Amino acid sequence: MEYQTLNNGLKIPTIGFGVFRVPDKKECEESVYQAIKAGYRLIDTAASYTNEDAVGAGVKRAIAEGICTREDLFITSKMWVQDMQNYEMAKQAIDASIEKSGLGYLDLYLLHQAMGDYFSAWRAMEDAYKKGLLKAIGVSNFYPNILTNFCEIVKVKPVVNQVELHPYYTQEKALETMKKFDVVPEAWAPLGGGRYNPFEDEMLKRIATKYNKSVGQVILRWNIQRGVVVIPKSTHVERIKENIDVFDFELNEEEMKQISSLDMGYSGSRAKHFDVEFVEMCLAKKIHD
Numbered sequence: 001m002e003y004q005t006l007n008n009g010l011k012i013p014t015i016g017f018g019v020f021r022v023p024d025k026k027e028c029e030e031s032v033y034q035a036i037k038a039g040y041r042l043i044d045t046a047a048s049y050t051n052e053d054a055v056g057a058g059v060k061r062a063i064a065e066g067i068c069t070r071e072d073l074f075i076t077s078k079m080w081v082q083d084m085q086n087y088e089m090a091k092q093a094i095d096a097s098i099e100k101s102g103l104g105y106l107d108l109y110l111l112h113q114a115m116g117d118y119f120s121a122w123r124a125m126e127d128a129y130k131k132g133l134l135k136a137i138g139v140s141n142f143y144p145n146i147l148t149n150f151c152e153i154v155k156v157k158p159v160v161n162q163v164e165l166h167p168y169y170t171q172e173k174a175l176e177t178m179k180k181f182d183v184v185p186e187a188w189a190p191l192g193g194g195r196y197n198p199f200e201d202e203m204l205k206r207i208a209t210k211y212n213k214s215v216g217q218v219i220l221r222w223n224i225q226r227g228v229v230v231i232p233k234s235t236h237v238e239r240i241k242e243n244i245d246v247f248d249f250e251l252n253e254e255e256m257k258q259i260s261s262l263d264m265g266y267s268g269s270r271a272k273h274f275d276v277e278f279v280e281m282c283l284a285k286k287i288h289d
């Protein structure tokens with residue numbers, strides 16, 4: 001496994017395993033277990049995915065079988081907007097995520113969106129970080145203007161910013177801002193999230209054939225080579241294994257450029273952070289009573 005060093009000295013695996021849209025507990029537990037067995041050490045969940053408990057179960061199974069120790073793992077979760085209303089609610093949300101996972105602490109906890117009273121929520125995360133309940137704290141979906149303001153204001157700087165990053169939305173400007181503040185970029189939807197159909201792109205297929213790799217492996221490798229941590233999701237064991245097998249080849253400069261040229265300059269996902277409707281939808285979304 002390769003690692004990047006976060007601005008608090010902790011090491012984050014370059015590749016992790018995402019569990020968005022895996023609500024079925026058994027399926028989630030099994031996928032997490034298979035991922036750890038395949039060599040993943042970073043698991044990415046969120047309170048809003050409602051599977052923190054299943055992630056914890058998969059992790060505990062892997063530890064019980066001696067595949068790894070708790071200390072080898074890097075478990076990430078995220079606070080949902082509903083709990084980002086004030087310090088006390090945020091504190092309770094952190095405790096609830098840790099309790100649901102059953103893992104004693106979380107390695108990384110993120111503000112899921114730059115919505116609600118995210119500064120008060122961050123202060124609760126800073127306090128949990130100081131107590132050792134969260135080993136690192138970061139943000140998600142913080143666009144360059146918001147990230148700049150945030151990093152200038154807060155006491156504990158975010159270690160990571162998890163945003164949509166793939167060849168069809170390369171977000172070069174966002175990467176520059178993260179670099180400026182020593183915030184590691186982490187890609188959600190690194191395979192395109194089931195959109196854009198990269199698997200049928202002739203240029204990507206040609207590069208994949210050259211290295212005897214799949215298109216999925218090529219686009220994960222492209223992000224890793226530009227310094228981005230990737231967290232692909234799959235519930236299929238063969239794909240879980242395929243997606244982590246990206247450390248035995250290297251794309252050249254020309255190929256990196258060709259892949260970047262697929263950039264559309266905007267997100268094709270439903271998570272449109274610049275749209276009022278999306279913000280309203282997130283503010284209204286309840287994940288608990």
Ligand SMILES: NC(=O)c1ccc[n+]([C@@H]2O[C@H](COP(=O)([O-])OP(=O)(O)OC[C@H]3O[C@@H](n4cnc5c(N)ncnc54)[C@H](OP(=O)(O)O)[C@@H]3O)[C@@H](O)[C@H]2O)c1
Pocket residue numbers: 017018019020021044045112140141162163187188189190191192193194199214216217231232233234235236239240242243
């Ligand atoms: N912070 C945020 O706001 C945010 C938003 C979205 C996602 N995330 C995180 O990022 C993770 C990854 O994003 P994502 O799940 O949206 O998208 P993704 O990982 O880019 O793509 C997942 C999709 O690709 C398929 N797939 C996986 N491996 C494949 C392969 N080798 N060949 C072909 N298809 C493959 C999966 O299907 P199968 O499962 O059927 O294999 C699934 O449909 C999430 O799970 C979550 O942890 C965070």
